[in-house]
Amino acid sequence: MHLPNPLMLAAGILGISHSLFKRVAEAGAGAVVTKSIGLHPRQGYPNPTIVGVESGFINAMGLPNPGAKEFAKEINKSKDIKLPLIASIFGETPEEFSEVACIVEEAGAVAIELNVSCPHAEKVGAVIGQDPNLTSKVVKKVKSSVEIPIFVKLPPLVTDIREIAIISEKSGADALTVINTIRAMSIDIETGRPILSNKIGGLSGPAIKPIAVRCVFEVYEKVKIPVIGVGGITNWKDAIEFFMAGASAVQIGTAIAIKGLSVFQEIKEGLRSYLNKNDYKNYMELVGIAHRN
Ligand code: SIN
Numbered sequence: 001m002h003l004p005n006p007l008m009l010a011a012g013i014l015g016i017s018h019s020l021f022k023r024v025a026e027a028g029a030g031a032v033v034t035k036s037i038g039l040h041p042r043q044g045y046p047n048p049t050i051v052g053v054e055s056g057f058i059n060a061m062g063l064p065n066p067g068a069k070e071f072a073k074e075i076n077k078s079k080d081i082k083l084p085l086i087a088s089i090f091g092e093t094p095e096e097f098s099e100v101a102c103i104v105e106e107a108g109a110v111a112i113e114l115n116v117s118c119p120h121a122e123k124v125g126a127v128i129g130q131d132p133n134l135t136s137k138v139v140k141k142v143k144s145s146v147e148i149p150i151f152v153k154l155p156p157l158v159t160d161i162r163e164i165a166i167i168s169e170k171s172g173a174d175a176l177t178v179i180n181t182i183r184a185m186s187i188d189i190e191t192g193r194p195i196l197s198n199k200i201g202g203l204s205g206p207a208i209k210p211i212a213v214r215c216v217f218e219v220y221e222k223v224k225i226p227v228i229g230v231g232g233i234t235n236w237k238d239a240i241e242f243f244m245a246g247a248s249a250v251q252i253g254t255a256i257a258i259k260g261l262s263v264f265q266e267i268k269e270g271l272r273s274y275l276n277k278n279d280y281k282n283y284m285e286l287v288g289i290a291h292r293n
Pocket of ligand 1: 036060
């Protein structure tokens with residue numbers, strides 16, 4: 001898969017309609033990952049669904065989406081956007097994943113990101129990604145149902161992320177997205193209640209960056225397929241750290257809420273001057289260099 005540049009829009013941020021895909025493309029992203037889509041329409045949790053905390057956000061949206069068939073129309077309309085469109089999908093069973101995968105492939109998605117790592121939704125998400133057998137069944141089923149590449153988005157809260165990475169690769173994954181958000185909560189000290197309606201959500205942003213870098217570093221050592229880094233990338237230095245840990249592309253999410261869509265351009269320019277200054281021909285020369293002895 002060829003990306004015009006290694007900066008992708010992360011799942012869950014703006015990736016919900018043709019007009020937003022277009023804005024992200026115009027802002028200079030190298031690929032767009034959609035909000036996670038399931039087979040059936042889903043309301044999500046009531047508000048509040050997001051809260052700002054030190055160095056990031058905690059969100060628990062509850063995977064709201066219009067259902068695969070309805071969302072397919074947005075993907076279909078997006079053929080005018082000259083950017084790879086990757087559909088993030090979720091499901092309760094391997095069969096459900098496979099049905100959604102076929103719908104988004106047919107609509108024109110160029111790859112699929114399996115969200116087996118949402119840290120708070122019942123029956124879907126991390127309950128799958130934390131179970132190597134179940135993850136393997138989902139990956140195998142989707143792999144046998146579609147022809148486009150499959151990324152698996154891994155959960156960070158596991159005993160050993162390398163185990164899930166290896167099993168995903170063996171089951172047919174074409175790339176791994178490392179990591180999803182981390183289970184977290186925030187309490188309002190005036191009311192004594194959790195702020196989010198779901199009480200627990202997923203922490204994103206600079207707070208999780210060192211954890212994500214460690215996960216990318218560990219996974220890169222164990223697999224041959226590309227690793228896509230995500231978690232707290234807010235500036236060009238962060239992106240470089242992920243490349244050095246082993247990521248061959250990165251996803252930007254929370255930084256858009258902090259800096260706006262101009263963050264894509266800002267990171268690209270910072271990266272370009274770093275490469276020039278240090279005599280690198282291409283950012284790919286940075287990938288994995290932190291593993292040198
Ligand atoms: C949500 O919709 O609540 C977030 C999804 C995710 O974290 O994967």
